Amino acid sequence: MDQPHKNSSGLAPADPIKEVKTAEELAAMIQEDLSKMDGCPARGVTVTVYGLNPWNSMLTFGVAAGPVRNKAELQRFCEIITTRLQRLYDVAI
Numbered sequence: 001m002d003q004p005h006k007n008s009s010g011l012a013p014a015d016p017i018k019e020v021k022t023a024e025e026l027a028a029m030i031q032e033d034l035s036k037m038d039g040c041p042a043r044g045v046t047v048t049v050y051g052l053n054p055w056n057s058m059l060t061f062g063v064a065a066g067p068v069r070n071k072a073e074l075q076r077f078c079e080i081i082t083t084r085l086q087r088l089y090d091v092a093i
Contacts, residue, residue: 023050034059038070049091
């Protein structure tokens with residue numbers, strides 16, 4: 001595992017370099033985490049990653065998802081996952 005780069009004072013930089021992923025890769029990561037939640041439909045759920053810096057995500061439920069009783073909970077969880085991933089990854093241009 002790579003160690004953080006240190007400056008001349010021996011301290012790690014305040015803004016570590018983020019790994020770069022495509023929007024599709026990030027969307028798949030978010031969708032994977034969401035799919036593990038109770039009540040998340042197996043079909044009809046779409047995650048879209050958009051923007052560059054900062055990037056964001058949108059969660060949509062299609063007809064194939066059927067009635068989603070915990071929709072608001074899934075959307076909040078999507079926001080939590082996105083915030084966590086924004087600290088680790090940038091979107092590839």
